[in-house]
Amino acid sequence: MTRVLVVRLDSDGDVLLSGPAIRAVAAGADEVVALVGPRGRQAAGLLPGVDAVAVWRCPWVDGEPQPVTREGTGEVVDALAALRVDEAVVLTSFHQSPLPTALVLRLAGVPRITAASVDYPGSLLDVRLRPGDPALDPTVDLPDDLPEAERALAIAERAGYALPPGDDGRLAVTVDDAARREAADLLAAHEVDGDYVVLHPGASVPARAWSPHRAAEGVAALTAAGHRVVVTGAPGETALTAEVAGRAGVDLGGRTGFGTLAAVLARARAVVVGNTGPAHLAAAVGVPVISLFAPVVPPERWAPYGVPRILLGDQDAPCRGTRARTCPVPGHPCLDGVRGDDVVKAVTTVVYGE
Known part of the structure; x- marks a missing residue:
């Protein structure tokens, strides 16, 4: 059984834009856990493909950040370890680094992590996409000017997950x-x-x-x-x-x-x-x-x-x-x-x- 953590730690709009990527992961995994910030919890609950929602007020993403402390970080590491996921797909915008989040995921024992990073990730990432301007750097494989929904989907695809046949890749929610x-x-x-x-x-x-x-x-x-x-x-x-x-x-x-x-x-x-x-x-x-x-x-x-x-x-x-x-x-x-x-x-x- 494959349990995948999809990480998007911003607000509701950001989480909604991750929807196509989450559906792609859900098509190839047995269970998807969405890890979101408190401002994205409402949206995560409406996304098709999400089996469970975990919330983390991440201090390097939240607009009104709390202090970073050893105790608080340890609590997050323990909570993530308890999820027992097989891998994580970290979704970020062009101006965000996934590496601090990847470090916490590594400490939590997540064995495989995929993300897009401008900076050298060392052992923090197993699968890395290089964002940037392809006209300036031929090694870029994630153009900066992609719409956010397509950027997130590209990260999921590099992790090995594709949208199922018939899914047009648009945004979607489930309204009960x-x-x-x-x-x-x-x-x-x-x-x-x-x-x-x-x-x-x-x-x-x-x-x-x-x-x-x-x-x-x-x-x-x-x-x-x-x-x-x-x-x-x-x-x-x-x-x-x-x-x-x-x-x-x-x-x-x-x-x-x-x-x-x-x-x-x-x-x-x-x-x-x-x-x-x-x-x-x-x-x-x-x-x-x-x-x-x-x-x-x-x-x-x-x-x-x-x-x-x-x-x-x-x-x-x-x-x-x-x-x-x-x-x-x-x-x-x-x-x-x-x-x-x-x-x-x-x-x-x-x-x-x-």
Whole structure:
């Protein structure tokens, strides 16, 4: 019996983008354990192919890291050793090193580890992919500009796992009947039928969020164009969603768990959202996405994957490529230059092809 640990220690969106890689591993292994950070736990629970979920708040990945201590590291090593996995596939973004994680996995006794590493891994990795720019280095076997879902799948494939026949490699989640019923009840309570647009104004990283006054303008413009608009948000975003929905939109802020949110998104005609987890959740349920994309990270890697999409925002703004969490430019021009009419036009294009 082959038990494989697939490691992706970031947030929900990152974990969703690892879905095709996890399905590839699941096609060739007897059991898949997803090792994720606490911010990725919700997504891991929805991914096809995941048999068990383990959580580790990794201090060199988490956005609000805890101190690295001998005691804490020892506890993690013991917990990973108790999983008794046969191998690990470590998934990272282009700017992350897998080597600290690989060291912990080695200490936990994991006998085979696959990852992509710019740095020489020594004995930390058994299978290594070399990321970079093939035009500059002919030894590169993982181009930096791959979409994140394809990057993760390439790492899984080098470990020896391929998608099964008939799997198109797009994002996917499993939404259970209870979540579908809850979504249907919420929408029915607000007299919302299947013809609506979702606007999700929040983002886990402030630099990637449309400002509230612009998001409210988007709701008003979409409503004036004849769309019913449902505004969604996390429990900590209820003040934001109330402000953005105003009197024109339907405010579901804080009322949907992750599975229920997936069900709400799945019934929508289109989703308007920043570069954050729900953008990838919308892609995973096959809905067109209007992506308010701040260029702090590259869109070719992080834009919604595998669905019709339109990117809005100045991709040549001064913040480009900075990976900034808080906008470094006064006035947040990359996104706040996007107006409500721009969103209406984009929604019309993806929904009606006009």
